[in-house]
Structure formats: C-alpha cells, structure tokens
Amino acid sequence: MAKRPFYISISGKGGAGKTTLTALLLKVLLEYSTNDEILVVDADPATNLPQVLGVEISKTVGDVAEEFRKGFHRLDNIGFEKSALLEYYIMRDCIVEAEGFDLLAMGRGEGEGCYCYINAVLSGILGKIVQHYTVILMDMEAGLEHLNRRLDRHVDTIVIVVDNSLMSLKTAEKMKEIIREVGLKISEIYIVGNRLHSKREEAVIQWALQNEFKYAGTIPEDRNIAELAANGMPLLKLPKDSEALRAAYIIAKNIDLI
Ligand SMILES: Nc1ncnc2c1ncn2[C@@H]1O[C@H](COP(=O)(O)OP(=O)(O)O)[C@@H](O)[C@H]1O
Ligand SMILES: [Mg+2]
Numbered sequence: 001m002a003k004r005p006f007y008i009s010i011s012g013k014g015g016a017g018k019t020t021l022t023a024l025l026l027k028v029l030l031e032y033s034t035n036d037e038i039l040v041v042d043a044d045p046a047t048n049l050p051q052v053l054g055v056e057i058s059k060t061v062g063d064v065a066e067e068f069r070k071g072f073h074r075l076d077n078i079g080f081e082k083s084a085l086l087e088y089y090i091m092r093d094c095i096v097e098a099e100g101f102d103l104l105a106m107g108r109g110e111g112e113g114c115y116c117y118i119n120a121v122l123s124g125i126l127g128k129i130v131q132h133y134t135v136i137l138m139d140m141e142a143g144l145e146h147l148n149r150r151l152d153r154h155v156d157t158i159v160i161v162v163d164n165s166l167m168s169l170k171t172a173e174k175m176k177e178i179i180r181e182v183g184l185k186i187s188e189i190y191i192v193g194n195r196l197h198s199k200r201e202e203a204v205i206q207w208a209l210q211n212e213f214k215y216a217g218t219i220p221e222d223r224n225i226a227e228l229a230a231n232g233m234p235l236l237k238l239p240k241d242s243e244a245l246r247a248a249y250i251i252a253k254n255i256d257l258i
Contacts, residue, residue, distance in 0.1 A: 002033065003256045007136045007154055009043075011175060012161035013168040014142030017194030019044070021161055021219060022139040023052050023235035024248035025257060029135060030100045030236075032249070032258045038101035039133040041126070044141040045108035050096075053103065054234025059093045060107020061125075087125050095129075102133075126154045135257070156187045157255060159216065163193070164200050169207055176211065190255050193218030217251040219244050 010018045010025075026040055042049035050057045068086055096103045130136055138155065160175055162168040172191060179186055191208045193201055196218050208215040222244035228235055238245050252258045 002258050004036075004134045005130070005136075006134065006157065006257060007130060007138075008157040008159060008255070008257070009138040009140050009155040010159050010161060011140045012142070013163070013165070013171045016142075016161040016163045016168050017219060018142075018161050019048050019052050019139050020225060020235065020244075021159065021192060021194065021248070021251075022049060022137055024219065024238075024244055025252055026053070026101060026137055027236050027238060027245060028248050028252045028258060029137075031240075032252075033135075036135045037133045038135045038137065039095075039129070040101055040103045041136060041138040042103070042105040043138050045106070046141070047105050047107055049139045050103060050105055051232075052235050053098065054236060055096055055098045055103050057094070057096050057103065057105045060105045061090055061094050062107030064089050064093055083124070087128070090125055091129070123154070130154055156185070157190070158186050158188070159190045159192050159255065160213070161192050161194050162204060163195055164197055169204070172213065173211060176213070188214060188255070190214045190216040192216050192251055195219065195221045214254075216254040217247055219247045219251070 008025075010022045012018050022040065026038070029036060029038060040049065040053070045062070047057075047060060064086065068089075090104075094104055126136075136154070158175070158179070160172040162172055176189060179189070191204070191213045193204050193215075196204055201218055204218075205215050220243045222238075222242055224238055224242045225235065225244055227233075228237060249258075
C-alpha cells in the first residue's frame with residue numbers, strides 16, 4: 001500500500017538530476033495513481049520545473065512577496081492580518097492548476113532578507129495547504145541551504161539524487177548530518193542515482209549501505225530526455241517505454257510512492 005499523505009523533497013547537488021527526477025515521478029504518479037491530489041512545488045529559485053513540466057506560471061511566491069515588500073515597508077513586522085492577506089495572494093496568483101496536478105513555484109525575492117522571509121512564508125503556507133493534497137513533490141534548490149532554513153519541515157521523505165561525482169555523495173553525507181543537527185523529522189532518506197556508469201552504480205550502492213541510506217534505484221541516461229529538452233518539450237511527453245520512465249516506476253515503488 002502506498003503511503004498517504006506523502007510529502008517528499010528531491011534534493012542533491014546542482015545538475016544531479018533533481019528536476020528530471022521530480023518530473024519523472026510526477027509522470028509515474030499521473031499514470032498509476034488516479035485518486036491523488038498532487039501538489040508539485042518548485043523550491044529552486046532558478047524555477048526550471050514549470051518549463052520542464054510544460055506549465056505556464058503567472059507569479060512565483062517570490063514575486064508576490066516582493067510586491068508586498070514594496071507596498072508594506074516593514075515586512076519583517078507584519079502582523080497576522082497581512083500575512084493572511086499574503087497567503088491569500090499566494091493561493092490566488094501562484095498556485096497553477098495543471099492537468100492532474102497543481103504547481104507552486106517559489107522563485108526568489110529581491111531585497112535584503114527577503115529570501116529567508118519567503119521561506120518562512122512558504123513554510124507557513126505549505127503547512128496549511130498540504131492538508132488539501134495527498135502527495136506533495138518538492139523540487140529543491142541545489143545543496144544544503146534549504147535544510148538550514150527548515151523549508152523541509154513539511155517533508156517526511158527525502159530523496160537525494162547523486163551522479164557519478166564524488167561531490168554528489170559528499171553533498172548527500174552533509175545533508176544527512178544537517179538533517180540530524182537541525183532535528184528535522186524525516187522518516188526516510190533515499191538515494192537515487194542518475195546516469196551512473198555501470199561500475200559506479202555498484203560503488204554507490206555500497207556507499208549508500210555504509211552511510212545508512214536506502215538505495216531506491218538509478219535513472220539511466222535516456223536520449224528521449226535530451227531530445228525533449230533540446231526541442232523545449234515537456235518531460236511529461238516522454239514515451240511510455242522510455243528507459244528513464246521505467247526506472248522511475250521502480251523507484252516510485254521502492255519509496256512507497258505508488
Ligand atoms: N537520465 C538523464 N538522461 C538524459 N538527460 C538527463 C538525465 N538526467 C538529467 N538530464 C539532463 O541534465 C540536465 C540537468 O538535469 P536537472 O534535472 O535539471 O538537474 P538539477 O535539477 O539537479 O539541477 C538537464 O538538461 C536534463 O535534461
Ligand atoms: Mg533543477
């Protein structure tokens with residue numbers, strides 16, 4: 001039985017394949033899990049996910065927060081009513097209804113201190129809106145900062161994507177340390193390999209075991225992904241028999257998403 005509610009964040013080094021894995025898991029969900037209310041959150045300030053999913057967004061949380069910053073000068077002191085208003089605008093302007101899922105992009109605010117503020121707001125708002133969804137998939141920014149800011153506090157499963165680089169494994173080890181240090185209540189931390197060379201995969205599995213991670217599988221290099229990306233086509237258009245999609249299906253099973 002798939003676990004519900006299921007709040008998962010996809011993390012790891014920049015370029016490891018977080019956004020790709022997020023899109024693949026979403027496609028698997030849309031295919032195999034018809035009863036779910038799905039929210040996909042792009043928590044990377046680079047905001048690549050909407051394009052990868054082929055969804056137009058009108059505003060990011062950062063855009064709305066910035067509008068507020070311009071209107072209300074002391075945002076750090078806003079009282080309950082103004083934060084409720086901000087929440088209202090975020091719900092109205094930032095959550096996009098797509099086919100089979102909703103999408104929320106966090107973006108990035110301008111101005112000093114704004115970024116932390118956005119995270120605090122998003123964290124608070126997520127806490128409320130998660131109640132409307134059975135699955136939340138979060139595509140995180142690269143690296144470790146989001147853990148320090150406790151953006152992951154609504155998450156119970158973390159997937160860390162690693163590639164062939166040692167750096168990606170070191171990033172995963174550090175993430176685990178920080179998760180412990182800040183006391184995040186994470187029930188599972190999984191490792192997913194992306195484009196691992198065949199010999200490397202075995203080494204990654206051993207490393208995962210040694211570091212008490214659960215290894216959930218590896219997404220192979222898939223030229224369908226590159227072709228879609230080259231033509232600006234959404235990854236949701238991947239052919240059903242794509243190798244990457246088949247691997248994502250197994251990973252979704254292994255992490256109890258489907
Ligand atoms: N398994 C794969 N097969 C082919 N191309 C891939 C694969 N994984 C990632 N890519 C490509 O590599 C680039 C980086 O991947 P991305 O998912 O955006 O990384 P991240 O979100 O971690 O920064 C993208 O252009 C993506 O299309
Ligand atoms: Mg990305």
